[in-house]
Amino acid sequence: DTAVSQTPKYLVTQMGNDKSIKCEQNLGHDTMYWYKQDSKKFLKIMFSYNNKELIINETVPNRFSPKSPDKAHLNLHINSLELGDSAVYFCASSPFRLAGPKNIQYFGAGTRLSVL
């Protein structure tokens, strides 16, 4: 069973379109995250939710809107896609909110978004 699963794995779309990426975790974790990995492989956090509550919102364009219908799901909606949005987007989850032993983040396999 996949612990953190993202769909779709690949997404190719035109500039200006709106798209969504879905994430689900079956680990019973309270906290979920979205990361963006650019072409140089640099990983940067975008958002984090704890029990459906937004707790991290980095400097991300407001075209990106996360939504957490329940603590096992965290979706990412992107409006008016731009060329610079092309990247790999990773979802992750961890047991709870605060750092410390055993609060490890587990990553999904990523969604490769290509904006043409």
Next chain:
Amino acid sequence: GQQLNQSPQSMFIQEGEDVSMNCTSSSIFNTWLWYKQEPGEGPVLLIALYKAGELTSNGRLTAQFGITRKDSFLNISASIPSDVGIYFCAGQRSSYKLIFGSGTRLLVRP
């Protein structure tokens, strides 16, 4: 945003060789983590370090949390072809936010 300085950027080594990579920061962290990412996959945790000076092993991998809390290193002994991938360090303070290094790309020649 803050980045961790990770080096080397890439390594191309012969199977059987030992590998060493490190991460430094201008500020302290309470936790250091090492992840490995293989092509088409997400990062997978290798080793987690929670105390300054801590030295932890996971099979052929050994990592240390620097005494100053501003650095960490990862060693891989007797490398094998399946060690190929990108290795990331990550630092964490009291919050849950991970700050990642820029990655070390490892290639192993059989």
